[in-house]
Amino acid sequence: MKWFLSFLTAVVFAVPVAAQVQGVELDAPVDLPAFTMEDELGNSFVSDDLNGAWTIIMFGFLSCPDVCPFTLGNLEAAVAETGMRVRPDNVPKVWFVSVDPERDAENISEYAKFFHPDFSSMTGSREEIDGLIEATDSFYRILPPDSTGYAEVQHSSAVSVIAPDGTLRAKLQPPFDPGLTAEFLARLQIKYRKELSQ
Amino acid sequence: MRFVLAAATLAFTAGMTLAQDLSVTNGYVPVAPPSAMAHAAYFELTNESDVSRSLIGVSAEGYAMAHIHQSSEQDGIATMAMLHQLDIAPGQSVAFKPGGLHVMLMRPTASRALGEMVELELQFSDGQTLAVVMPITARKFGTDGGS
Numbered sequence: 001m002k003w004f005l006s007f008l009t010a011v012v013f014a015v016p017v018a019a020q021v022q023g024v025e026l027d028a029p030v031d032l033p034a035f036t037m038e039d040e041l042g043n044s045f046v047s048d049d050l051n052g053a054w055t056i057i058m059f060g061f062l063s064c065p066d067v068c069p070f071t072l073g074n075l076e077a078a079v080a081e082t083g084m085r086v087r088p089d090n091v092p093k094v095w096f097v098s099v100d101p102e103r104d105a106e107n108i109s110e111y112a113k114f115f116h117p118d119f120s121s122m123t124g125s126r127e128e129i130d131g132l133i134e135a136t137d138s139f140y141r142i143l144p145p146d147s148t149g150y151a152e153v154q155h156s157s158a159v160s161v162i163a164p165d166g167t168l169r170a171k172l173q174p175p176f177d178p179g180l181t182a183e184f185l186a187r188l189q190i191k192y193r194k195e196l197s198q
Numbered sequence: 199m200r201f202v203l204a205a206a207t208l209a210f211t212a213g214m215t216l217a218q219d220l221s222v223t224n225g226y227v228p229v230a231p232p233s234a235m236a237h238a239a240y241f242e243l244t245n246e247s248d249v250s251r252s253l254i255g256v257s258a259e260g261y262a263m264a265h266i267h268q269s270s271e272q273d274g275i276a277t278m279a280m281l282h283q284l285d286i287a288p289g290q291s292v293a294f295k296p297g298g299l300h301v302m303l304m305r306p307t308a309s310r311a312l313g314e315m316v317e318l319e320l321q322f323s324d325g326q327t328l329a330v331v332m333p334i335t336a337r338k339f340g341t342d343g344g345s
Contacts, residue, residue, distance in 0.1 A: 066300045073228075114232070152278055173274070
């Protein structure tokens with residue numbers, strides 16, 4: 001029985017590795033709505049700021065103990081790796097957008113910076129968040145608090161890749177393997193530049 | 199100094215756990231941003247006894263509360279579920295690791311710096327408790343975070 005169980009475990013763990021896809025390119029670029037996000041220091045992050053540079057947008061929340069820090073840590077490694085493959089001005093910015101402004105708005109600014117000084121964190125009104133969520137085909141749901149007052153937030157595990165023209169071009173998926181993610185981003189950028197020159 | 203402390207902690211932990219046929223190894227709490235409202239503890243919990251044991255709760259020094267949580271991903275959605283009981287068969291070892299089982303440490307009462315120690319108490323259904331100490335460690339980027 002124990003042997004069978006460990007065999008099962010081996011199979012279950014082997015599958016995600018074999019099927020490891022780091023990114024999915026969209027069939028066609030998707031325009032994003034105009035939006036304004038901010039942090040508690042008064043810095044604003046608007047849709048126009050996406051123009052002229054590559055940006056990775058990740059949704060999360062500060063009461064997330066496991067997946068969000070894990071993802072930001074892996075993104076830091078993936079972005080560093082990308083920096084070895086592309087020109088410095090093509091290294092993607094990372095924007096962490098909290099979908100939980102009620103709990104997070106007052107101290108959002110430091111969160112993503114912790115993983116890399118150039119990462120930004122922000123949140124906004126429910127309407128602004130929902131607009132960006134919808135446009136990037138993302139998802140979140142804040143569950144009612146449990147008996148201890150803890151409210152869980154479910155959210156998309158994939159992150160969005162925005163091109164310098166401000167359009168959504170691709171989604172990156174966990175586990176964000178640094179090498180494979182960097183390879184995917186570098187190829188995406190080459191293709192984007194080819195498109196522009198045509 | 200840190201090494202000595204860690205070694206002392208290890209010896210301490212091992213002494214505690216052998217008595218109960220339960221052991222916790224490779225425990226760590228990745229350092230978190232100051233504004234993070236939750237930390238996570240990861241470790242391996244082994245039941246060396248010949249009866250099944252059930253982890254039913256955790257408490258942690260310096261946190262408002264601690265829950266046993268399981269992260270999972272379904273159809274691209276990351277979710278967490280709280281576990282009220284985790285059964286560990288005789289001889290079985292359960293891994294708490296990033297993206298899976300973890301102890302969620304809610305609302306740290308102070309920010310925790312690298313190298314500081316976190317004290318947890320694991321509670322089992324037979325009334326036994328297990329005190330363990332684990333360090334705040336640097337994150338292992340670009341890996342599954344496992345040790």
